[in-house]
Amino acid sequence: MANNLLHRHVLEDHISGFENDPNPNHLVVVRRPVIFSVLAHVGHEAAVAESLRKAEDIVPRFCGPSEWLAVSQTARAETVASVLSGMTGASFADQSDGKVLLVISGPSVRQILARCVAVDLHPDVFAQRQSANMMCCHVAANVARTGPDTFEIIVPRPVAGSAFDELMEMGREHALSRSFSD
Incomplete structure (x- = not known):
């Protein structure tokens, strides 16, 4: 039992029981980056x-x-x-152990992130493989563009729940789904 607690992800209570098949706009929490x-x-x-x-x-x-x-x-x-x-x-x-990696992707990813960051994420400005430290969902984060419509967000573990909840709220109108990585 104690061993399971050591490997419990900080966002376990935010996702467990709410995982579903991914929609086109999807947020993945990477379990052990x-x-x-x-x-x-x-x-x-x-x-x-x-x-x-x-x-x-x-x-x-x-x-x-x-x-x-x-x-x-x-x-x-x-x-x-x-x-x-x-x-x-x-x-x-x-x-x-002190950071959480979130991967958000989909056709509406820039519209979702535009509500969370004060940085222009247009492909002509924020190129693939580019990353930068910035505020994301009122949290200090490192945001990287890893694909045409995919971004990775690294946030400190203590505030990961807040960032996750805000991303989900900002993505609600775009049917943002969520899950853990395999």
């Missing part, structure tokens, strides 16, 4: 950025000058830590 903060030491910014870009099974999310999130939905934390420890001029910390 691996998320590391990565900081480049002075003079190593370009090398760290390039190493992150080339790393297998790791997707870098730009946060600010010399700062990224290294995100993986396929690799284990130990694997990501091993890759990051091989980078010269970088410091890193595992943030997986």
Whole structure:
């Protein structure tokens, strides 16, 4: 019983019992993503950025000058830590237990997010693979465009419920559905 509590997701009560087949507009809560903060030491910014870009099974999310999130939905934390420890001029910390990864997609995703962020998400302005720190649903978040109509949102665990509830409210008129990842 105690082991189940250790792996209980912070949004379990927000979704369990309400999961349904995905509508065209859908919000997925990723159960166990691996998320590391990565900081480049002075003079190593370009090398760290390039190493992150080339790393297998790791997707870098730009946060600010010399700062990224290294995100993986396929690799284990130990694997990501091993890759990051091989980078010269970088410091890193595992943030997986302190962050929640949400994936929102669908034809109305920009209309939904327009109610939650003060950033222009038009494809000509916010390109695929682009990410930035911003306020999303009144919460500090990292938002990344990962596909034509897909965005990933990383929020701190303590406020994930608030961000999730607001996203669902903003997506209600677009029939936004929700589920956990497999």
